[in-house]
Amino acid sequence: MKQLTKIFIIVALAFTGGRLNAQTTSPPRATVTGAFINDQSKPVDYATVTLLRAKDSTVVKGTLTNDAGRYVFDKITEGKYIIKGTSVGYQPAFTAAFDVVNGQTNVTAPVLNMTTASRSLQGVNVVASKPLIERKLDRTVMNVENSVLAAGNNALEILERAPGVTVDKDDNISLKGKQGVTVMINDKLTYMSAQQLTTYLRSTDGSNIQSIELITNPSSKYDASGNSGIINIKLKKNKMIGTNGSLTVNGAYGKNFRDNTSLTLNHKNGNLNVFATLTRGDINRENVIAIDRRVDSASKSTYFKQQTNMFNKIHYNNYRFGADYATSKKNTLGFVVNGDYTNEYNDNTGITRLGLTPAAADSYQTTIADMKQTYRSFSANINDKYQIDTLGQEISVDADYSKYRNNSDAVYDTYFFRPDGSTQRRPLFIANQTPSTITIWTQKVDYTLPITKTLKFEAGAKFSSVKTDNDLQAQVDSTGTVNSHQFVNDPTRTNRFVYDEKIAAGYINLGKTFTKTSVQLGLRAENTSSTGDLITYNQVVKRNYLNLFPSLFVNHTLSDKHELGFSYSRRIDRPNYDNLNPFRFYLDQYTYEQGNPFLRPQYTNSFELSYTYNKTINLTLGYSHTTDVSTQVILTDTITKATYQTNLNLNSQDSYNANVNSPFTITKWWTGNINATAFYQKFKSDSLLGGQLNAGKFAYQARLTQNFLFAGFKAEVSGNYQSSLRYGLFDIKPQYSVDAGVSRSFAQKKLNIKFSVSDIFDTRRNNVSSHYQNVNLDVRQKNETRLARLTLTYNFGNSKIKIRQHQSGADDEKGRVKSGN
Known part of the structure; x- marks a missing residue:
């Protein structure tokens, strides 16, 4: 019972933490501005800007440069800081340390010079892409996102192309010859009847699918249902700011x-x-x-x-x-x-x-x-x-x-x-x-x-x-x-x-x-x-x-x-x-x-x-x-x-x-x-x-x-x-x-x-x-x-700057499903 009480206290603090902080008296704060330029002294637009504490490189805030290569941080407290800049095609760069003094309202950070990362071959565009099939620690992954055949196909049709997966005349799904497959969407299992699951998969467009994961032996964290394992359909998530x-x-x-x-x-x-x-x-x-x-x-x-x-x-x-x-x-x-x-x-x-x-x-x-x-x-x-x-x-x-x-x-x-x-x-x-x-x-x-x-x-x-x-x-x-x-x-x-x-x-x-x-x-x-x-x-x-x-x-x-x-x-x-x-x-x-x-x-x-x-x-x-x-x-x-x-x-x-x-x-x-x-x-x-x-x-x-x-x-x-x-x-x-x-x-x-x-x-x-x-x-x-x-x-x-993909707290909703019409 004590452990359960601790859990509810932790969750309650998570919701009230922001409110408690808001009630604390804040010290005077300053606005920090600056600019990025490249080797030709031209502005670097839409670069990632990170404000770091100089003493331990702790991240304070992050933003992007605008079309003119400029950025703004507001409500910055007293201390010594460093600006870090990153952008596609440039080497990561850092400014010299600068001070924000108590009482200042506006601080201009040193201009950051961004150096080209490397010479590129003229007319050649090198694009890294994941292989169609990947083997990971506990699962096989089919990367649908880059597949030509994914376009226009629905989720049920794409499942037929996954390694070891078959869909029979009644839309029953088998994995490595065995029926009883559990189907998940974004790590969640939907409590659908067979007919409902079939309808849902048919109405899910392939262009919205990122990958299909085949988990033949799930761990104890997952529900115990599904004798032939789990098929997890991962839908695309937002990666852009x-x-x-x-x-x-x-x-x-x-x-x-x-x-x-x-x-x-x-x-x-x-x-x-x-x-x-x-x-x-x-x-x-x-x-x-x-x-x-x-x-x-x-x-x-x-x-x-x-x-x-x-x-x-x-x-x-x-x-x-x-x-x-x-x-x-x-x-x-x-x-x-x-x-x-x-x-x-x-x-x-x-x-x-x-x-x-x-x-x-x-x-x-x-x-x-x-x-x-x-x-x-x-x-x-x-x-x-x-x-x-x-x-x-x-x-x-x-x-x-x-x-x-x-x-x-x-x-x-x-x-x-x-x-x-x-x-x-x-x-x-x-x-x-x-x-x-x-x-x-x-x-x-x-x-x-x-x-x-x-x-x-x-x-x-x-x-x-x-x-x-x-x-x-x-x-x-x-x-x-x-x-x-x-x-x-x-x-x-x-x-x-x-x-x-x-x-x-x-x-x-x-x-x-x-x-x-x-x-x-x-x-x-x-x-x-x-x-x-x-x-x-x-x-x-x-x-x-x-x-x-x-x-x-x-x-x-x-x-x-x-x-x-x-x-x-x-x-x-x-x-x-x-x-x-x-x-x-x-x-x-x-x-x-x-x-x-x-x-x-x-x-x-x-x-x-x-x-x-x-x-x-x-x-x-x-x-x-x-x-x-x-x-x-x-x-x-x-x-x-x-x-x-x-x-x-x-x-x-x-x-x-x-x-x-x-x-x-x-x-x-x-x-x-x-x-x-x-x-x-x-x-x-x-x-x-x-x-x-x-x-x-x-x-x-x-x-x-x-x-x-x-x-x-x-x-x-x-x-x-x-x-x-x-x-x-x-x-x-x-x-x-x-x-x-x-x-x-x-x-x-x-x-x-x-x-x-x-x-x-x-x-x-x-x-x-x-x-x-x-x-x-x-x-x-x-x-x-x-x-x-x-x-x-x-x-x-905006498709220029990718951000860290957010992982939500929801991992599993368990149920038993199979497809059939």
């Missing part, structure tokens, strides 16, 4: 047109940093899915041949704004607000042919589905970071609130015909309304204490409360009349599902650095209490469990060119909110998706060994064992002959993987990166659908990216191949594609034009089959993947 921003407009065309406009604004002045992003866009896309399946009963087999043409139209608007303010030299207060306003329309037309043999149909039916969906979200975060001392001791506090509202209104019209086209029976008309609300509250505190220069202690605590409310209102037409539907309540499908979950967590980390070895030990504890209430059927599922999650990281430097690393962590995957929801979402009368409120959490122990050569070539070997593994399965109702997708717990999953990543340089204008992953996954279940599952398969992925510089242009070509693989009951067929793009900057790099084509040869397809027990199914899906994009970006405002 003054006011600046960018406007991005792009259009794309495949079979349909889509467009996007994004405006980013930043303002940095003294201790205040304000930022905002507004994005709007329209996505029109087509998707064709064909399903062949056989349903066996005691006396006969029925064959289904189904094809559904889907047209999807999305209009979205989202915003993000916030501010960081340094209330004192030790304290920074910040807030961030995000919102999304999206409307989605789906127009699906499907034909299903039924017969006793695969060759001939005895009847067929057509289903026309009209769905309208709205997504509304709002989230707010307030954070405070207080530096207790200059040795690195600090404390940060976060509080978060999020609310998501979804509404879906769907009507399904199904008509039944004989083989000759005559009407077989009365049509079936059904309707659904599925309002859904998710509300999240989280609070967390993190504390860091450097005990010595080589020993660091970290600790923290977090509490989260999540409530989801899903109300399925289902109707059926009572007349069967085509032009005048009269819907009445369908009690067999109407239901309401409410899910409450509370998680209390705490962690400790202890890190020690030796001469060539660094070690970090961590332990996290999480207590989960959840209640799933199927209100209409009066079914309640309650759970309460406490888990411990240890972690270990060891890194050893063998020599300047050889490094070894080892990591271990235990993690949990709680069921996704969508997967717990028992509602039925129909494609047609014989095809639907249904959640499972009885899903249990799965647990994973992960091990990884890494080797780095010359800080460029990276090799990792990994193994993980998952118990109670949750996976998608296809089930068949032999009475209604319907096939539906749901999630079940299998006994275990063993996963082995190896990854190699290497950049290469052929010439100074031709560079690239190659990334390859090989993995083997084995699934076991003692009693799945009345049989024993013991299935595994070796698979691999490879991506080759090449970058070219010529005549002021930058080009990029990327090729990707994924072999066939096995995941649970599904056999996934190979996938491959080629993307390319070219860009050029104009108007002193303020205007950038990029043209790119994704899936040039239109080869990317999602073909899946499942043959186990009474499940016999083949799926072929083709999305609209070949798109030509033109993107224009204009940067405006």
